[in-house]
Amino acid sequence: MSTPLLETRRLSINFGALVATRNVDFKLGVGARHALIGPNGAGKTTLINLLTGVLKPTAGQVLFKGSDITTVAQAERVKLGIARTFQINRLFRGLSVLENVCIAIAERLGVAPHMFKPAGRRQEVVDEAMALLETLKLANDASHRIAELPYGRQRLVELAITLGLKPDVLLLDEPAAGVPSTESHIILDAVAALPREIGVLIIDHDMDLVFRFAERITVLVGGAVFAEGTPKEIAANPDVRAIYLGQAGHG
Amino acid sequence: MTGTAPHPAAAALANRHRIGLCEPIPWILLLAFYFVFPRYLGFGVELLTMILFALSLDLALGYAGIVTLGHAAFFGTGAYTVGMLAKHGIWNEPISSLLLAALAAAAIGFASGRVLLRTSGLTLLMLTLCTMALLEEAANLGQAYTGGFDGLDNVPIPPLFGLFEFSPLFPKVQYLYCLGVLFICFLFVRTLVYSPFGQSLTGIRENTLRMHAVGAPVDARLVTCYTISAALAGIAGGLWAQSNAYVNLSTLGLDRAATVLIILVLGGYGRLYGAFIGAVAYLALSHFLAKLYPTAWQLGLGLLLVLIALFARNGIIGLYDRIAASLRPKRAPP
Numbered sequence: 001m002s003t004p005l006l007e008t009r010r011l012s013i014n015f016g017a018l019v020a021t022r023n024v025d026f027k028l029g030v031g032a033r034h035a036l037i038g039p040n041g042a043g044k045t046t047l048i049n050l051l052t053g054v055l056k057p058t059a060g061q062v063l064f065k066g067s068d069i070t071t072v073a074q075a076e077r078v079k080l081g082i083a084r085t086f087q088i089n090r091l092f093r094g095l096s097v098l099e100n101v102c103i104a105i106a107e108r109l110g111v112a113p114h115m116f117k118p119a120g121r122r123q124e125v126v127d128e129a130m131a132l133l134e135t136l137k138l139a140n141d142a143s144h145r146i147a148e149l150p151y152g153r154q155r156l157v158e159l160a161i162t163l164g165l166k167p168d169v170l171l172l173d174e175p176a177a178g179v180p181s182t183e184s185h186i187i188l189d190a191v192a193a194l195p196r197e198i199g200v201l202i203i204d205h206d207m208d209l210v211f212r213f214a215e216r217i218t219v220l221v222g223g224a225v226f227a228e229g230t231p232k233e234i235a236a237n238p239d240v241r242a243i244y245l246g247q248a249g250h251g
Numbered sequence: 252m253t254g255t256a257p258h259p260a261a262a263a264l265a266n267r268h269r270i271g272l273c274e275p276i277p278w279i280l281l282l283a284f285y286f287v288f289p290r291y292l293g294f295g296v297e298l299l300t301m302i303l304f305a306l307s308l309d310l311a312l313g314y315a316g317i318v319t320l321g322h323a324a325f326f327g328t329g330a331y332t333v334g335m336l337a338k339h340g341i342w343n344e345p346i347s348s349l350l351l352a353a354l355a356a357a358a359i360g361f362a363s364g365r366v367l368l369r370t371s372g373l374t375l376l377m378l379t380l381c382t383m384a385l386l387e388e389a390a391n392l393g394q395a396y397t398g399g400f401d402g403l404d405n406v407p408i409p410p411l412f413g414l415f416e417f418s419p420l421f422p423k424v425q426y427l428y429c430l431g432v433l434f435i436c437f438l439f440v441r442t443l444v445y446s447p448f449g450q451s452l453t454g455i456r457e458n459t460l461r462m463h464a465v466g467a468p469v470d471a472r473l474v475t476c477y478t479i480s481a482a483l484a485g486i487a488g489g490l491w492a493q494s495n496a497y498v499n500l501s502t503l504g505l506d507r508a509a510t511v512l513i514i515l516v517l518g519g520y521g522r523l524y525g526a527f528i529g530a531v532a533y534l535a536l537s538h539f540l541a542k543l544y545p546t547a548w549q550l551g552l553g554l555l556l557v558l559i560a561l562f563a564r565n566g567i568i569g570l571y572d573r574i575a576a577s578l579r580p581k582r583a584p585p
Contacts (some may be wrong), residue, residue: 052464078466090464092457103454104465112451112467115443120264121451130258142260165465172557 004029005199006082006169011050011060020046022224023060028169032199035214037207037244043223044203048171051201052084053077062171078107083167085158087174091146097157098142101129104164109232114240122198129164136160136190152183159190170194172202176209188213211235219243268445277527278434285426292426298534299429299494300491303436305514305526307483309438312512313520314449315476316456318372320508321379324363324386325356327503329488329544332356334498335396338403345411349489356485357478359386368470369438371459379503387503399472406492412483416492425494432490441523443479452476456521513552517559519566528567 004027011024021044028034036044049055053074062070064080071078084232092100105125106112120126131220133139136156146154155175162170175191176184188209194200204210210217210231217234219227234240257265284295304326311317330353336351337343359382367378390397397403410416415424443449455462455469462469492498501507510533518529536555540548563570 054463074463075466075468078464084464086373086464087461090458090461092454092461094457096260096264098258098264100452102264103450103462104427106447106450107465107467113449113472115446117447118265118268118442118445120261120267120445122447125447126261126264139258142258143263161461161465216349229474 002030003203004063005032005065006051006201007063007066007142008047008051009061009063011057011062013046013055013058018090020187020223021057022222024220024223024225026218026225028199028201030168030199031196032201033215034199035210035217036203036220037205037210037217038220038226042220043219045173046223047220048084048149048173048203051171052082057241067153078165078167079083081166081168082171083165083169084171085162085175087177089151089154089158091154091157091161093146096143096145097133097138097149097160098126098129100146100157101132101160101164102126102135105129105132106159108165132160135193136163137186150183152179152186155179155187156190159187163194167198169201172200172204174203174205176204176206183207186215268441274524277524280422280457281430285423285430289423292422294534294538296422296425296429296494298530299426299433300487300494300525301511301514301530301534303429303433303490304484304487304511305530306433306437306440307480307487308511308515309522309526310443310483311480311519312354312515313522314444314456315452315473316459317368317473317477317480318376319379320376320505320512321381321383322480322484322511323505323508324379324383325360325484325502326488326491326511326553327383327386327390327500328356329353329388329485330492330498330502331397331488332485333489333492334403334406334463337406337408338398339396343407343409344379345417345428345493348493349486352485352489352492353482354485355491356488357482360481361474361478363476364481368473368477380508381506383505387500390503398498400500402497404497406496406498408493408496417496419534422494429490429494432486436486437523440483444523448472448475453521456564489497513556515566517556517566519568521563522568525566525568532567 006028008026009025011021012019013021034070036047046055050057053072057070061068066083069077069080085128092103102119102125105128106119106122109125110249111122111125130139130142133142135137136159138156138160141149141153146157159175172191176187179187192213202213217229217231218225219234219240227237228235288295308322311319320494332352333348334357336348342348342351363382367375370378378537391399408417411424411428417424451467451472455472459469488502493503514529515525515531517532518527520524536552537548559566
């Protein structure tokens with residue numbers, strides 16, 4: 001196997017006496033479709049926070065394309081190509097959908113520090129943002145403020161912002177959380193249609209989604225890797241069934 | 252969207268920075284003031300410096316969301332820079348003095364911002380207050396240079412461009428000079444606000460965590476914004492010192508910092524003309540209320556602020572927007 005895009009080596013973090021992540025060895029390959037599952041409090045979001053640099057590990061390493069990025073700051077990791085969505089929307093609520101996406105694209109293109117030419121006249125930024133909204137079927141909402149949108153469409157904007165960063169690795173923290181089931185298929189379709197070259201790690205509690213989408217699954221329990229394998233292997237693993245799938249009503 | 256016509260949202264964004272129909276009105280009014288109220292030009296000068304000061308605060312507080320209660324630190328730095336340089340015979344040419352005031356205030360803004368802006372909320376508020384208090388105390392103690400508690404009076408200001416004399420009794424020159432400086436500073440702020448930099452400041456105000464997550468160097472942006480805002484406040488302070496020909500501790504006081512905050516809240520923060528409307532409303536109201544009820548005029552002002560805070564969250568401009576929006580017929584969805 002070639003060098004993985006993103007890799008952790010014996011990654012650990014303690015919050016006081018609580019070990020939230022314990023010796024996690026994890027690899028995400030180019031174009032991966034990887035799911036991270038586990039019961040509540042298993043440390044899934046903590047792992048994403050460690051991968052994105054929001055948290056600094058107590059021990060262990062994070063590597064991106066083979067080089068050690070453990071001490072690299074969050075904003076720098078984004079520039080390297082690691083983007084994420086949040087479990088709860090973190091959007092610019094007072095701004096339009098288009099502006100939300102433009103802000104991300106302006107950062108990526110290095111336009112954002114410029115102080116003179118109006119933002120709306122940065123054609124390369126606006127055009128790219130519109131094209132992205134077009135592919136996510138958000139173009140009709142482009143001029144709406146986030147606060148005016150239903151939650152499901154807000155989740156799509158969350159995805160649009162991260163795609164505007166043109167990441168190599170995309171970490172999706174429960175992309176359909178809080179979305180009514182009648183609308184969730186819109187999010188799931190968008191996730192399924194993500195460009196193939198992006199390596200995707202998705203956290204979700206929806207087992208249908210996980211087993212449909214993922215080509216590899218990692219099960220976290222108590223901050224440690226409990227099992228890893230293809231969806232078939234995970235589904236057939238009696239320990240996993242006992243500990244996790246049973247609880248989720250899949251057993 | 253295929254074809255050549257841009258999407259309405261993109262077109263709206265592209266045209267947002269265009270000069271609106273109402274935009275010349277405040278400037279026409281400010282110019283008209285000069286001709287209509289020649290006896291009130293002293294009041295007018297006070298008004299113009301407060302507008303500029305409030306505009307500088309708007310950049311930091313309204314656009315970038317930096318919660319500060321110590322903005323008079325920069326106003327005072329500017330005022331003392333002009334006052335001390337002139338009083339001690341070092342430099343007093345008006346326009347270059349203003350630039351020096353901007354530089355000095357920017358230096359203080361940059362130095363304090365690098366430390367303060369790592370914090371947020373109440374901590375930030377208290378630290379900005381402390382910075383101002385430290386400067387005020389320094390000005391109080393450095394009597395040999397700053398005149399201490401009495402400040403510096405009779406600061407010699409030479410004629411503008413060597414031609415136009417500043418007169419404390421008939422401040423015609425001061426008024427037009429302040430108006431000119433305000434206009435230039437306003438154009439600068441206006442450009443900044445609509446630029447990608449300004450957009451990223453709004454992003455930081457709206458959601459700091461998301462700005463980190465899109466890879467923005469949030470702290471550096473905030474320090475840049477704070478430094479620019481400090482420089483503008485320094486220019487306002489410099490103008491104040493030049494037009495009054497004195498400097499005292501009031502330029503660095505909490506009173507002034509609170510007043511400018513009230514002005515911005517009254518007018519509407521995060522809006523280019525909030526500073527204008529707020530300053531006019533505040534100064535006019537305090538002027539008339541003080542005449543009507545010399546002993547209890549601040550009560551009226553307090554009541555108005557309570558009403559604004561309760562019913563018009565975005566100040567007078569916000570109130571106007573809400574009324575205008577409710578009168579406009581709803582557009583049918585496409």
